[in-house]
Amino acid sequence: MRPGAHRRRWVLVRLLLVAVVLAAAGCDRPPQPAPLADAATPTPTGPRAPADVVLLSEVDPSIVVDIRYAGPHNFVGRPVDGYDEPLCLLTRTAAEALRRVQDAARARGLSLRVYDCYRPQRAADEFVRWAKGAAGQQMKAEFYPRVAKSRLFADGYLGAPTAHSRGSTLDLTLEPRPAPPRSSYAPGQPLVACTDPADRRFADGAIDMGTGFDCFDPLAHTADARITGTARTNRQLLKRLMTDCGFVNYDREWWHYRYADEPYPDTWFDFPVARSSLPPR
Template identity: 55%
Template sequence: MRRIRTASRAPLAAAAVLLALLVAPAPAAQAASPAARAASGQGHEPKAPEEFVALRDVAPTIRQDIRYFTEHNFVGERIDGYRRPMCIVTEDTAKALARAQRSLLRRGYTLKVYDCYRPQRAVDHFVRWAEDLDDEKMKREFYPRVEKSRLFEDGYIAEKSGHSRGSTVDITVVELPAKPTRPYRPGEPLVPCYAPQDERFPDNSVDMGTGFDCFDTLSHTDDPRITEEQRSNRQLLKTTLERQGFTNLPEEWWHFTHKPETFPDTYFDFPVSRHSLRPHR
């Protein structure tokens, strides 16, 4: 291309450039990446369908001890997707829990939930952790008799969870008046989850034979090795919830699903947060 000489017009060109800089609008700020928006709590997160509610809005007397919002769980850190320590479930599930709670209150007990709706991103967090065989910092408490390499094969970890459909809860029974519980201190000495109740991490639940999320066959609801008192406590929870349409997972005394499920085939990924919910009707 032929070059055009402009040396004689340099003063005029410089003046034009200066004028353009003075009147030009300021450059727009660079848009934040999706990851940056997520980290700052901004962006368009998925919302829950209108069938989901906060359990506290329906059954405010049920205690909540949402373990995956804390570091006291088998991973040892807060789990992805838990923005608030709250229980979210489908409305049918919440109403059934409220009926079960009224029944237990008359007998001097209360329900307490450890986990409710669980976003798919939390399940993905579990899977990543399970694939990292070097991370065993919580092994002594939660899976002392199970090799981490077998967690998938033995069914303790899976790529999908019924919790993500909104009708499943992890739950226990507490005798009233409820005793206070101390917070978990990261790095504190760990005790096996199947140890006697007065030795393992303090929980105001009645004695169920193991702690919550104990990856051990002693957690099987009808395991024959538990004491009569522990069996009675597990049956109190099981029969109370079964009367309201819940089904127990035989391998976990704490795991119950309300049937029929509102969303039997859908796995949701909205965060555990009040902002995920529609205004309560």
């Protein structure tokens, strides 16, 4: 054996042992990142996602999926371009990290409920067009009752491009287990402001977070001092569960989290949210 080879072999063995210990530690430390994409990689224009994009339901079917932009109950009031199916697509590293969050939530008698995951660039472009126009405010009373539509981008509630288009960002909340009764939305029904008390807001089964989802209002800022009591405790719990598993919160939206070690930090994808976008397995 060449000089030093024995020492190098021992170092490799020690590194493998450390990796095993960290893997057993759950979310005490964020998982190791996948190799980063080349910053010069162009945004794919074809119909297929990268090989490491997966259906969340195949990684953890216990997580409740409620993709709002695939239907009419959202701030534009209609299905959004690119949401062909109500699915949660994520990079595998983000999906597996989210499974660990779900394990921690279930240990507390709760479940994750996801509202949005990967978002095609075409959807972000549609939000830009919608925000620039004066029409299309039929959902204002619920989603942005106290903020002018023209301020939604300037105030940071919408963004284009958006981290969602990189495949490792999602919007979510917590709900009890077993799930309580939920309201169903019918277009044209009377709307209640997302800033109203929990017993008046749209009842989607989530625990009280102080506002509804996609509530474009300062009350939705994660650490807003006016959110107290149970709602504040619930926000802090969601943040702790997510950050323990490697996610970072966007401080203006209590529901918005990005996986810190995302594999595509410089690529914005535009494949549709559909099973057909996934490569053959």
